[in-house]
Amino acid sequence: MTVSELAEKMELEVFCLGDPEHGIDSAYCGDLLSWVMGRAEMDNVWFTIMSNQNVAAVAVMTDLSCIVLTEGVKPDEQLLERAKTEGLNLLGTSLSTYRAAAAFAKLEDSPE
Amino acid sequence: MQDIVFRSEVDGNDYQRAGEASRHTKSALKRLGLPPEIIRRVGVCMYEGEINMVIHADGGTATLTVGIDKIVIELKDHGPGIPDIDLAMQEGWSTANTEAQTLGFGAGMGLPNMKRSSDEFKIDTVVGEGTTVTMTIYIK
């Protein structure tokens, strides 16, 4: 699944889609940046409520496929700016982190 | 091939922009065509180290040396030093302030992440003088 397919299937709000064809491999949920740095894996979707620009740095450093802000959280101005300059995928949903991750898991399991 | 050296000054006052040096270094490594997994490990080590210099030590200098078979990352600061390295190395132990915590830092996972992502990991620290963290990642 690509990030643009994920955005469509989960009806995510698009803040920035710098790399829509980026392939997705599993996901990680977390708000403590070092925890995400240590545990998230390459090409993961990252579900988080953190919305400052350090989120972009973590996504770049760990080669994540996209950031999904949950709970209706909007990116702050600097995060949006950073995501654009770094060509990141920054999306949003009104679902809780749990609901969003559960919906993603369902998509992951369903045949294409 | 001669070693390639990248050196950056890390501003200790800007929590928001912390990570700049790591990002620049990462793009430079990509341009050098190093394997993605190596670049990722260097990124994790350098970013965590850079964040530590910003939130715990008022900035410092990051030096990255790319050789034929290894990458060495040195993070040097003149901050307060680390009184008890064993304690600092424990997952979850942190002295980060609330400002850092609000931004998502201070999980107490930085040093353990750096150790796990590198092949060699060394801390030299003197209380009241500063800290130097040196990490080596072998390019296979």
Ligand SMILES: Nc1ncnc2c1ncn2[C@@H]1O[C@H](COP(=O)(O)OP(=O)(O)O)[C@@H](O)[C@H]1O
């Ligand atoms: N460069 C440094 N200078 C002084 N103290 C440091 C430095 N790096 C780490 N520390 C100390 O070690 C602790 C653990 O560091 P770390 O594992 O990165 O977690 P965190 O940064 O989330 O607190 C820090 O809270 C701090 O007390």
Ligand SMILES: [Mg+2]
């Ligand atoms: Mg840290």
